[in-house]
Amino acid sequence: MKVIKFLQLTLENIKSHRDLTVNFGEETQITGDNGKGKSTIPQSIPFALYNMDAFGSKLDPTPINYDADITKASLLLEVDGKQLLLSRSLKKGKSQCYVNEVPTSATKFSELVSDLFDKDLFLSLYNPNYFFTLHWEKQRAMLLQYISAPLKKEVLKHVAEEQAKHLEPLLKKHSIEDLKELHKDKKKTLDKKYIAAQSKTKTLQEQLEHHAPTVPLESLNAELKPLLKQRKELDEIHDSASSVNGRINVLNNQINNLNKERDSMKDDWAVLKNEQPEGNCRVCKQPLQDEALEAARDDIKQRTDNFKSAFNDVIAQRTKLQEELKTLEYIDVSEQRAKLSDLQSQIEPIEKEIAKHEEYEYYLKQVEQAKTEEKECLESLNESIFILDSIKDYKAKEAELQGEKVQALFTTLSVRLFKQNKGDGEIKPDFEIEMDGKPYSKLSLSETIRAGLELSDVLSEQSELITPVFIDNAESITRFKEPIGQLITCRVVAGQELNVKAVGE
Template identity: 40%
Template sequence: MDITFKQIEIENFKNHKKLSLNFGEITNIFGKNGAGKSSIADAVSWVLFGLDQLGGKLEPNPINDFEAESKVSLTLIVDGQETTLTRNQKKTAKYYIDEVPKKATEFNQFVADLFDKDLFLSMFNPIYFFSQNWKEQREQVLKYVDEPLNSEVFAEMPKIQAELLKENLKSHSLSDLESLHKERFKKRDSEYERASERLLTLQEQLEKDSDSKQIDSAAIQKEIETLVNERDGLDEKRHQAFRSMQNRTSIQSEIDYLSDRIFKQKEKALSIREEKLQENCQTCGQSLNEDSIKKVKDNHLNRFQEAIEEGKRMTVELQKLKEKLAAIPEIEVPDTQARSKELDDQVYQLMAKRDAAERLIALKTDIDIAAERKEMLLSERNESQSILEAIKAFQAKQALVMVRKVDSLFTTISVQLFDELKNGNRKDIFEIKMDGKPYSKLSTAERIKCGLEMVEVLSKQSGIIVPTFVDNAESILRYTAPTGQLITAKVRVGELKIEVKDEIKEVAS
């Protein structure tokens, strides 16, 4: 986009009662201090934005005439299309585009569609860019510089670090990767410290249990089994003796019980045999006939025979019990209590030694596990540290590449985008230097040269050409003129004088 100023008409604006100016390729404005040279540039920024040429508030009314209506009309040509913008202000502002009244929002939108305010003022006044906050300056320049590609940055890094980051950036962004490993490094570092303390504690415990190192657990276990077998053997002998004694006692009880029954059966049989037979009816007392007497005798004989048979049967059973009792040996219950206690004591002592040896084995296992965990944590901690160092190296090289890209835009200017902190990190800054001197230390002439170079860079990168106003131009003898129209203001004795040159300029002097 090519923007040129054709004409400006000023009425009751600051120290100008009435002024009409036709711009040329070069427009030189001469006059003493206070003649209104800078006010012409303020009139341009005021009609466009309602501000002075440095973006500050502006009171347009002439001195000592606050009732006058200020008016500025600027005719400009944008890519061959002529437009006149007018702003009037007395108590309230009025806006016109090609003499057509417009609302403030319509007017401001029209101007905003033509160009960005900060970009325009930065190219119109070489001082404006440097009057902005450093963050605004930084943002304005960096919008024209592509962020370095990862491949560009990797090419600047040591191969090992570059390969490490390439692999990890496949699954995470750089910022996520940094957050992830900052957290993991912090966590693993703390866990590694605790793991080291645990390993040391276990190793110290192992030293304290050094007496158990020579214990043969297998041999102790065999000895325990031998003693347990002997103790179980004693217990089995006691149990056998008790079982034998219980069996004999049980059979003897049966024998005694059956012997008593046999004795009573004998008495019963004798009682039946001694019974006197009744030959008379017990009811009526009459003598029984022969058949009845025979029945009585037969009944008596049968009962006697049954008693004898029952006695014989019990006698046979008694004999069997006696034989069964005789078959069970009489075993004396051995006194094994003292030996069993002795064996138990020996077993408990051996088990204590065995348990100590097993604890030692478990302790050694715990030590091995603790050592492995310590190494694992150290490995992960170191991996995170290496990745964080690679990220820091990447960011440093990324900053370096970015600075190179920005510096490549300029000829005599250098730009500092970052400041190195004591902890190795960087913070964003923006400082312009010329010949190694910061902008704040430059002379008026150097600041103008610096500003003109910034104008050319912004114009080239944005593709927008606007007129440039150089105030205090008398302070600089030689400089490269900007691509667009050049408007200079120089202090010279006398009233305001304007010279217009319609020529292609290369170098102004």
Template identity: 40%
Template sequence: MAKRIRFIRLEVENFAGLRERAVEYGDITRLTGKNGQGKTSIGTAPPWIFFGTDLFGKTYSPAPTNYEYDVVRARLTLDADGEEITFERDLDGGDTVYIIDGTPKSATKFKEAVAEMFTKEDFLSLYNPSFFFTQHWTKQREQIMKNTIPPVKSEVLGEMSRTSPDQKLKDIPLNPAATKLRELTKKATLDDLVEQHSGKNGLKTKLEKKHIADQSRTKTLKEQLDRLPDPVENPEELKSETTELAEKIQKINEQIEAANEINQRRNAVNSALAAAQKQVESAKDRYMKVFNESIEDSCPACKRPLDEDAVKAVTESKEKRKEELRKEHADLVKNRKELEAELAGMEEVDVSDLWNEMRELERKRDDIEDIIVAQKQRQALKAEVDAAKQSEVDTLASLKETIFILDAIKAYRAKEAELQAAKVQSLFTSLQIRLFNYVKTTGEHEPFFSIQMDGKDYSSLSVGEKIEAGLELTEVLFKQSDLIVPTFLDGIGEYTGKVVVYDQLITGRAVPDQELKIETEFAVR
């Protein structure tokens, strides 16, 4: 049920040059007269009473400037859904006085009482159709969209998937993008999905960076793999070959060790022979020293002559020592000869060829083991390359998925914008409404608002065309807001079309050389 506001009576005193005037409103109230007679002032009085503004929502002071006055007063009696209320706003000295039904009110209480009937934007847009077009486009859009129900999700998803104009909405199979969004929006809003996928820390940015990192890692690992030896056809043959080489090396090593034992024994005998030779020479020297001793015939200490027995004893002692030294020398010579015989029976073994052969085998073994190690490295690195490639594939798939979701959201919002614009546009007959701007750089539709009539912007319309545009817009706002208030058309003489309003109409027409005349007309009910 629409809320209906009807004006009953307006009384002004010292209001914008009108010293004292009363208006009894009818279904149609015509204000005529020459310029400066107060037609616009009478039309301005209601918004000033309600909001302290002019017809266009600007702060306004109706205080006279060409004569002295005591008080500025404007009083409006109206019918609000069958209840008669009188609103009054006065300027008394430097103070604004607010009165409802003869009782002074605070500014807050007065504003609250007005707000119970309507908002400033709703009232001014319906009362003065030109007001709407003076607002910023965001305010215009907000007001048009305020009571417009957006298309439901199922409708948008269906229209996204439409392949033929003849399809019934319920029979349209959803395309992959619509199917994906239907599932995702069960747990998250579109705004949540956009933030999740393309926000500052969204998946798209993270996956793009990760995909670049994955590509770089795959390239690096591939370069490392390419530097390794080519893969062998049968690595088991290499293992068998290294086993054979190890066995050969072991056998040669055993031969070298056996030869070394012989050579070490020969060296020991050789060393013992050299020591024995020195011992023989030493024994010989000791023997010759005794052999060459002279037998004295006097005591070396006292020089007294020795007797025959003493000389004999000395001679026997010398011979005894000679015999002992001769035996010692003979034993040492015997030992030396035994060592010489032993050494003569020991032939030195030359192991240089064995060493060279073993080193060559070890080199071959090491080369093969290097190949085996390289094959193991190749296998491990190949696994890393495969894992890096798979990670790259997985990341790219995830990136494509998030791009697919974002593209689906763009498609959804584009279709939603198209449906919403068509829905709003269907409310108008001659006005063209644009609710969105398409941004090529982002591929998205951004909120916007503009009104044209016959391809012309509102600012380019004539006065009569502006009135026509305003009347059409007012009709739409009446339907959307369920609010009916009087409509004031100033400059009605510039308009030749049909005037259709939902209830009271107040017009202002300039008539040369005529004093202000107020005429009312009541419809037959």
């Protein structure tokens, strides 16, 4: 516990005080009529430390009704038994700081004071009304910095068992706020996905109903079976006829080609059979000798024999094809085609009806798959909703437990740390201090002093810092709990000059 004591305050040309020295005791009573400079004494202390008044506002300490070259306030402190003299002066508008009467830069001076105590904490302890001039977020932060939040396992014990079961493993990976943002985003995505899944299921269901067959599949198959059998038989007949007729056409084409080849060979034969050996070589045009002439005759004979052989092969091939053609008879399939056409006209509507059953089965599978996807999406969505609701309950219970810890520090004051949004029920940070059901802003002067003193005691105990406490307008409060540290009171006494009395020095 750090203890700060005021030993002596020296004022030089501050407001109405030309030269004033105040020695402090455990209680320092400052009395006098209005306008006698009572409040200037305690207001000069934060001026010396921070160049401001006890409410954190800019302070002009210069004399009111006379001129002076210098304005100066010096505060002799005792910090954990060690004395320290801190001073601040103004000369022609220029500020100068001193530590143990040694001129010091404003920066070093501020650092030294900050090392002693936090400014907002000191002013909240010194002036019980200062705390309430701060923004509620600052007030809340000041109070909670000394009070640890409930542990996760402690909060989980107070939520529903199923909620704790889901949250516990998740909170090992994420903070409660990160988990909340994660599932808010997931729920947003799943909301859209679920709507799309519902729409898909509805569309497929409508298509399924549209493609619903009217004739039972068993009846269609029973009706189609004999027709397919007849078509198969006719197809076999048609295929057989087509094979025969095709062969006839092939044979006729081949015979015609052989006839053409034969006729062409007859023309070639007329030339060949009348050919005689010439007196000159057909190649070099030299006159043929006896042996050469004989060779020419042999060549003609050889070519004649080869030609006859080739001609006979053509005749033989044609004869063979003609013999095969005589064994085949052209089949008229026009009747079969007509029957097949009639059968197909009966089969097609039946097959279309059967196709409806196949389409129906397809859409039925699509609908089932869509329903499965919709169900899975809904389960994921419900899980995120459940987790978000669990987080909301967790935070509400956390707020309740933290509120209980804070509330346990006070005796007459009530502290609100959270509020619940009307729209979504979310627990949001908030801060308000009440006394007897009334917010601080509605309290009377004496009530604000008592509230400030109680809060000052709590902050002092939690921060382990004891400072003097200053009560202005002390005449307005008849009873209050004595602070832990020194007490400085200012009280109006009609018709009395300024009087400073130190008790328990």
